Amino acid sequence: MAKIAVDMMGGDDAPHIVLEAVEKAVHDFDDLEIILFGDEKQYHLNHPRIEMRHTSEAISMEDEPVRAIKRKKDSSMVRMAEAVKNGEAEACVSAGNTGALMSAGLFIVGRLPGVARPALVVTLPTVNGKGVVFLDVGANADAKAEHLYQNAVLGHIYAQKVRDIAKPRVALLNIGTEAQKGNSLTKEAFRLMSESELFHFVGNIEAKMLMEDEADVIVTDGFTGNMVLKNLEGIAKSFGKILKNDLLRKVKNKLATLVMKRDIKRIAKQLDYSEYGGSVLLGLDGIVVKAHGSSNAKAFYSAIRQAKIASETRIVESMREKVGNIHE
């Protein structure tokens, strides 16, 4: 039985999309129990495997992350993280303030021994639909080479356990494929990674090959990763605009226009990484999943399922073991 704590109050469309997702999840999975944290007056479900716990506060998108976590002790997010900390739940899921959730992970759930800096991981879409594990997308903006090395180990375990890839190809995001390319950070990280026996290192990968299925895990620092992720998001949107303005204007037939609009929407969805579930904060003594702030019920459901898989495949235990063996 997987036990997952859920923040009912986080995200643009909370609590109703959260409740819809939770209801579907307990319906679909017989081996799932949910502990829900939030305003009980807004709770309308009735299910033996959902436990509602009332909280009097909520953390907003505007709250300063660390301060919010330290002061709003009875917020749904803090209480949810505490449930992981004290062992009542193995994993937690929130669509709320990203910075606050990272702080809750760091200060409440806590780091695994040997992990210098946790990393935020997402699964990016690839052209062939397989997807690629990409980290760090924003937990650690000032990374050192040993943090990138640690990200490789965490990403390797995540790809093996959650994405079921026996021998993941681990690559380093860089400005060229040759070993001597890059800035001082990536040059040093390349050296560390190529000497490792903890994962299968396939070398540097350029940003233009991200979606081409050349690796199963792509490692970078939190600044660059966040940049690339937002770039993808923005380009998909800008591209959609251009397509709409330009391509659709020319199609005279109304039915054809409708069909094409639907197709463009579907393709844009295929490129939308939030469809692959949430992002996961790795390196903690528990599983913390961040659903996109603008999640709909389906996306939040994916994030719950992702938390469940991570819990069942015991990624935290694997990471504790492997990261403890990193010689720095």
Add this chain to the structure above:
Amino acid sequence: MAKIAVDMMGGDDAPHIVLEAVEKAVHDFDDLEIILFGDEKQYHLNHPRIEMRHTSEAISMEDEPVRAIKRKKDSSMVRMAEAVKNGEAEACVSAGNTGALMSAGLFIVGRLPGVARPALVVTLPTVNGKGVVFLDVGANADAKAEHLYQNAVLGHIYAQKVRDIAKPRVALLNIGTEAQKGNSLTKEAFRLMSESELFHFVGNIEAKMLMEDEADVIVTDGFTGNMVLKNLEGIAKSFGKILKNDLLRKVKNKLATLVMKRDIKRIAKQLDYSEYGGSVLLGLDGIVVKAHGSSNAKAFYSAIRQAKIASETRIVESMREKVGNIHE
């Protein structure tokens, strides 16, 4: 009369696309003189404003940049850069080895007094077709905050002179819009830039807004800039693949398919930054323009035109003056 030195031997399709572009350029502009460096046996034009100078060597894409520039003294690229150094030409254009061209700029043409690190600038497409000046895209991978500040000054002058924007909006590429966001590099650069009176600073810009016409100049370090540029390139390609596989497969009518293919090609072109001319190495005592390695004649022609505008608007003189006034 603008005098431009051209490397006839650089690029995937040299020399014939270079010769085609040069021929069109001297035809279109009465006030343009070209000095062409390369293998005279492959030269077949005959024009009073083109001077052919024979060189016995060429630098290849595989050559190690600094070594190539130091050893291949009679290469077309070295001789071209020397023509700028000794005042015979105001600007030079090459589609050859990017690293070698940067080295030629640095070691032969030389830096302007006060410029710590030259920066490579491109004009990126925007959704509204206006375009945005983006630098550094790869000259300086290990940048410090004062280099980003200097890039802002160089980008400001470039936008004013070459793109004819009276008061360019200068933004800093960052992972959030708030002043306190970023890594230690961008936080410090933000502070320096917001205190400056040399340009109109509009704050941080996120990578997802790159193409949305929110700024006229976007400043970043060479590592991040190169990453974003290659990401754009790659996404445009991956997107094109998905569109082709998915959208076109469904259109049964043959004529409609042809029309759509043409449209997709045109849109892909609109997103292709090389259509906006070459990239320019700023901060040197002369104008060095890099045309894309896979340039066709039209793209190389754009690069020549760009070099001509940069020469006529005297950007080097403006940069010498303004950069000399930076207090560090």
